[in-house]
Amino acid sequence: MQIPDDDRQFEAELRRFAPRAAEPLPPIRIIRVRWRVPVAVAATVLAAIGTILWHMHGTPGPGTVLPADVSAGEVTLGRAQAAVAQSPSFEAAIDGLEQASRSRTKPKTHKNQSALQALGREEL
């Protein structure tokens, strides 16, 4: 190649060299799989952990063994469900829970008073 004095002619000579063709683009689907799979796995694991925790600390499931006296202690969603299941009607279950709750309400007592003394002073 004779190197021309004129810049434009020299540029034209250089342009006769064509850059090599690039490799075709890889399918985009393969690239997406790289992050989709780990994200899907992570989501599944998180969902499983969440479900386990919910079963451990949340509402008792159908197979959960309930205490015999569901009315004992505080009224929780689990106890309410159990009471509804064991009672003949919804109203009866609510009444039962209410009574159990009332029975746990103790009168206010002072340090030196017994519960009976305190109850004796209560106005009915």
Added chain:
Amino acid sequence: MRANGLFSGLLEREEIERLYREHSRVLVLFACATLGERARAQDIVQQVFLRLMERPVRRPDNPQAYLFTAVHNTARNEMRSLRRMVELDETQPWFEEQCLDGVAGDVVSEQSLRRALWSLPEEQRQITVMHIWGELTFPAIAEVLGINANTAASRYRYALAALRQQMAPGRSTQNADSR
């Protein structure tokens, strides 16, 4: 990634594929001029396009300049991650294998052109590739490299003079002998 000019609408996947078909050759050459290694340059350009497909961007006013900017930034990041001086990979040609038979039996091979280009400072190599093979204007080149348009034109003139000197008759043979 710097934006170039005004934008209108999002780049569609078909449009990105078309841009790849039209500009990938010169973009890979541009990345080669930065990194010296064709395989790495190819990876960089593919990264840029796949990123565009995964995260659509607004259609740039000058898509070619936008792509050069994206490749330039990605190549610079790659160079930083390499933490070493980049060297010319002699094994992979940048241009189609051809010898231009010139007057008086003087022949310029692909290899001698590649070596002549690599002998230039990095920015001059990039400017030369963008102007000669990318056909970018000096203002567009200036925007890609973040320099003044006059500076880009001036550096191009230096580069062209140096190339002319490198590729002068008899010079390519001397280069090959000296290596």
